[in-house]
Amino acid sequence: MEPNDLALQQIAAHFLYIPFVYENLDHPVLARLKKFQVETHFRASDFMDQGMRLLTNYQKNLQSPCFLARECFGKFAGVSAVLCGAGASLKEAVPILKGNRDRFLILGCGAGVEALLAAGIKPDLAVHVDPDPAHQFSKTDVPLFFQLRTSYEVVSQMKGPRFLMAGAGSFPLESWIEKQLGLEPPSDGGWTATTRGASLAKALGCSAIYFAGVDFKGPYAKGIKIKDAGQRDDWAMAAEWLEEWRKGHPTGPLLPGAIVPPFSIFPLQEGKKVWHPVAASFGACRELISQFLDRLSQLFPNLPGEDEQCQTILQSLEHQIVVEKILNPIWDYWESVYERQSENHPDALTLHRLLLLKSLADQFYAT
DSSP, rough: OOOHHHHHHHHHHTTTTTOOOOSSSOHHHHHHHHHHHHHHHHHHGGGGTTOOOOOOOOHHTTTOOOOOOOGGGTTTTOOEEEOOSTTTHHHHHHHHHHHTTGGOEEEEEEHEEEEEEEOOOOOOOEOOOOOOOBOOOOOOOOOOOTTSSSSHHHHBBBBBBBOOOOOSOOOOHHHHHHHHTOOOOOOOOOSHHHHHHHHHHHHHHHHHHEESSSSSSSSOTTTBBBBBBOOOOHHHHHHHHHHHHHHTOOOOOOOSSSOOGGGGGOBBBBOOOHHHHHHHOOOOOOOOHHHHHHHHHHHTTTTGGGOOOHHHHHHHHHHSSHHIIHHHHHHHHHHHHHOOOOSSOOHHHHHHHHHHHHEEEEESOOO
């Protein structure tokens, strides 16, 4: 850690969700502050809607049986893999990929799946991680490797075998569910589908890993339909991550025989039951919050922080699994947002936190 990094991280956290315009990044301190802000905003983007999208993906992705990605780990030893992104440079690799299908395991990463299909190439595997992608995706039977956070709309359109991968361990509920299902331990998969694809290819046992269409900049390859062209700060972070990753994973000579194993030999996993205790905990929170608000209406204008009954209810809430695994990590980001308001009295912050939990509980209390 460099001098002043802790202070810069605190500044970035305090100004969460506030856009900044840097007129001049020549000063090294400003350049480093921007780096921390980009990373903080990107990590917090999952909770910009207070976690609604992320939890919806978790809930819906658990409704259908799937395989576990770890069943495939090591099954591609001695195989060369090509990870394909959706950059414009993909067109340069298309003739090579078409002429050497038996020499590569082709992984379509994120929008790279669509770019490959548009070029007449069906990838052997697809990797999707984005919870709310900016691109439109078509139905395909390409085997899918995905995470709980992956957009459920995208996952539902993948009609081939589906393999659930562990995430990075950054969200407690995700790690808890993965442990219940018996997934591999969390791992650093970088920032995008391509960087996650790189770590996946290594886990699969691929002895040589190449990249095509991995530009981390616009324009996109032919065949990509953009829903929202918005700023992609994750590209710069992904490029930096991949540069470091490749130092420890050099590529080697091409090796023949990229054979996809018969996925039918793997056991299917039922994830639906794992959501049941989460839904039950949300239901219990709804009841406790209702009791708190009823009591608050009786107390007003007195404050709940001075009322023993309110404090007892709040203590009961703290024992709920969704408070520990969901509310607390989301509140870590949103507390600084509410503290910027003039009415940031401790009782006001408590009420904000309670209403945030209520909005989640109202949405997810049913299985």
